[in-house]
Structure formats: C-alpha cells, structure tokens
Amino acid sequence: MTADPGDAVDWRRPSPLLLRARRIQVGITAIPLAFIGGLAAQTVSAWLGIGIAIVVIVVAVATERFLARRVAAWGYAERHQDLMIRRGVLVRRQSVIPYGRMQFIDVTAGPIERSLGLATLRMHTAAAASDARIPGLHRDVAAALRDQLAALGEAQATGL
C-alpha cells in the first residue's frame, strides 16, 4: 500500500481514442522497422532476417500491452484554485499547477491525433520544469478546457 495523494481526487481521463492513437504510433514505427530490418539482415541469412523481424514484432506487441496501462495512468482534475495532472506507470508523477501561474496554453494535434479528432493540451508556466500536458483530449473538450483555463488564469494571474 502506498500513500497516494491522488486517491481522493476525482480524476477525469483523456478520450479512450488515445489508446488507439498510441497503438497506431507503435504500429507505424514497428512494421516498417521489422520489414527493413528483416530485409537488411536476410542479405546475411534468410533465418536471421526472419528472426530480426520477429523480435521487432514481439517488442512492439509487448509495448502495446504496456500502452493500455500508460494511457490509463493519464488523468487531470480541475480543482478550485489549481489544475492537477497525473501520469506514468513505472515512474508515477502528479503535478499541481495554480491557474494563476499559467502563462499560455497550447493546443496541438499531430497527424494521427488529428485523424482521430484528438488534441494535446500543453500548459506553460515560467518554470521550465513544470512540463504540464494532457494528451488525447477530444478536440472540443481540449478547446473548451483551454478557454476555461485561460479565463481562470486571467482571473487569478500573479506576477513573477
């Protein structure tokens, strides 16, 4: 049993489509890699080529098993004065970012995210170490959250 300050928090989660986005990402790296690696190695011996392709595929499948847990680990909670974000399976992290400290908020979407209607929300504070982001939000949710955070940030803004 570990004392986890997040236990009492009512977490909201990214869209379930995030898992699919992550799977596609693994797929489009692993399959060409297996193919090219296999082709390159088969110039030495056909079995080596098949072996390498299989290893790459096995690693990809193992990553895929892990993905579900990683995606499930993401969560955020809008509290009264600050935003709380958690992530990570092996190294677990939780951050608290006061609304007043947010300098600007980005919504970005890569090609895979865009095709699934997802977006990543990124919050910037004056500290480089803060690194607060929420991936895999539905596009409308991300936009609404961005506007809401911006309004809260403006209301509670403080100087450096």
Place this chain on the structure above:
Amino acid sequence: MTSLTAGTWHRLHPLSPLVRAGRQFTAVVIVLFTIALANQRQERGDLIGDIVVVVVVLAGGVVSWLVTRWQVADGVLRIDTGLVRRDSRRFPLSQVQAIDVVQTGLARVLGLAELRLRVVGGDASRGARLACLSVADAKRVRQQLLTMAGTTAPAAAAPAAASLSDPGRDATVAVAARELFRVRPERLAVAVLLSPTGAVTAVTIAVIAAIAAAGLPGVASSLTAVALGAVLGTWRQFNSEYGTAVAAGPDGLQLRSGLVQTAAETIRPGRVQGVRLVEPLLWRAFGWCRVEVDVAGPSQRGENRTQARRLRALVPVGTRREAEDMITELLGARPVPSLRPPRRARWKAPLSYHFLGFGADDRYVVAARGRICRQTTWVPLEKVQSVRWVQGPLQRRLTLTSVHLDVAGRRVSASIEDRDAAEAADLFGRLPDLARAARARSA
C-alpha cells in the same frame, strides 16, 4: 565630440570595427599561432590565406562602420545600418528601461564602451546597441538619453518592466551603498582550481604532460587543443568571478564582477526566485562555499548559452560565515534543512543520504541534496510555479516519494527527496495552499 542636438546624424567611434571584430580577431590570431607552432615548415601560401581572412573580417567591420549612423530626434533613437539591405531601427526613448555601459576586454584597452538600451517587454534581441563610443561619450550620451527618457519607468512599463535591472545606476548611488562582500582574489584562484572545471583541467594537463614525458610528443600535441579548451573554460570562470563585489543599495543588491570584461547588475529583492548554497567536496576541506541566486528576467545580450544557464554567484567563494551573512541579507530569517528522511532512504540514495533533508516555514522551503557537491536550495513559497510529486519504482518498493517545487527560470527547483510516502502525500496536499497563502500575503 558627440552632442545630441536633435536630428544630427552621428557615427560610432572609428575604432569600433576593431572591437566588434575582436572576438573573431583573437580567435584567428590563436589559430595562426597554433598552426605556426605545430607546423614550423608551413607553406607561405597558407599564411597568406590566413592573413586574407583577417583582412576580409576587418574590411567587413569597416564597411559596417561606414554605413552605420544614429540620431536622436523627437524622442526617438534611430539607428541606420546595412550596406546591401538597409536596416533602420527606431527606439522610442519613453520605452527604454535601462541603459547599460558595457566594456569588453579589447574595448577597455582602446578606451571604448558599448551602450545597450533595454526596451520594455522585449527579449534582449529587441534592445538597441551602440557599439562603440569612447567612454566619455558613452557616459554622457547615456545621461542625456536617460534625461530624455524621463529617467523614471513609464506607467505602461508596469510590473514586468520594473523587474529589469539598471547596472549603470550604481555609479551614482555608490555613496549610499553598504558593501556586503568582496571576493579575495587568491582564494578565488585556489577555489577555481579546486572546482570541478579546474580539477578536470588539471587532470587533462597532467595526462598530456605524462604522455609527452613518455616520449610520444606527437600524441601530446594533438591533445593540446583539448587542454586549451579546458584552460579557457577555467579562465572564463575566473575572469567572470574575479573582483566580485556585492553592496546593498537603495534598490537592491549591486553586483559587480569581472577581470577583463566587467559587468554590473542590480538585483532587486523581489526578483530572487531561489538561493542556492553549493559546497563541492574539495572546498569543504577549507570550509568554503558558494552562494548563487536565480533571478527572473531575460538573459542579457552577449551572454552565451553557458553564461545564461549559470546562476549569478553572489559569493563565488567564501567562508561559511560570509555565505550565511549573504543568505541572511537575501532571505532574512529562514528554515534550515533539519528534517531527515527515513533511514530506509539509504537504499535508494546511498551516497546523498548523508546530506538529504528539508525544512519549511510559512515563507520559504529549503531542501538539501548531493554528496560530492552538496547543494542547499531555498525557494520562496510565493515564487513557486508548480508542485510535483514523483515516485519511481524503487521508491515505491520502499514507500518513499519525492516532492519538487519549481520556480521560474533556469531549472532551479527545491527537491525534497525520498520522504516517507504518507509524509510526502501530506506535503503535496499542503504546499500548494501554503504557496497560495504566501502569494496572497505578498500581493
């Protein structure tokens, strides 16, 4: 002589191309020197080639001097430059925050100085730069520009702008300043040699000397470049910290330092984001330590990346007592890192367990870490930007957790490492509220 009648065009000092090309010029001279040493039977053609490079660099500088001119008219400083692509920049004097007089090494020899104007709300690249004027001119022009700018910060320049420093001002208020610290040159020399940079340099030179002694001068000479780099790094640290003097003035701490290139800066009390006490292994034998501060605000123009990443050293090297006095001056009453982590943290941090600890009151949080280089960081709660709770796999086994408090700027954070998980959860729950309370108090 330069006088600022409205609308007259002025030129920079005729020797300025030499100063502006100074850096490249020195580099070329060093390269020439090394080549000449390494290869005594050098072809004459190569040497001519090198001289051509120097001439071209200088000629470029002269052309740029010829086409650069500046004027002040209607409260606007205008700088025109460029031969092929004309570039005309205007700086409304009402937006000027501070005007610095900066002298690089070569400029000091030639009696020249550079004027740098810092402009409201911009990053440093948007500031104006007049390089170079003669020292007397620079001072007078600065005074006149400041008078035209109305000296006080305009209302539009509110909080962010008010945090910009005005190094040049310390000349006028030097009388009122109370000196807090002055570094002892011989101690700084020893300390720099014993610092990590210095130690690496010493080892490098020793290795090269050993190789040369072992009868492999060829290998040794090819390593000379490495040694040269290390020596330069050490020298740069010594150069920038030589003569560091801190005085308490009416608007903050006045920091002056530098041997060849001098710099002056005013640190306002409200700008300090974090204070760090550093005690490297070799210094602890002498009871020496170092006090650095992290200051918010844009990095100055002309700072290279390493300088920008380094924190300002208020006490480059001093006794424990001097350091304590300086920290008291900065923070006043403060907590000490007296709360130790649980014993089982030894398994996770076998070396640094020795110094780990933290402390907190309603204004500051302090955290200590590091075994070889012990670092104690104080962070004002009102400056905290975000709070992070981190638990790695090994920590989870031992039911330990770390909590980090991030402040603005160059990656300074107070890391409360390896606390008991329940205690960390409690801290993580309370720190954001404590920070909010501190912010509300200071506002």
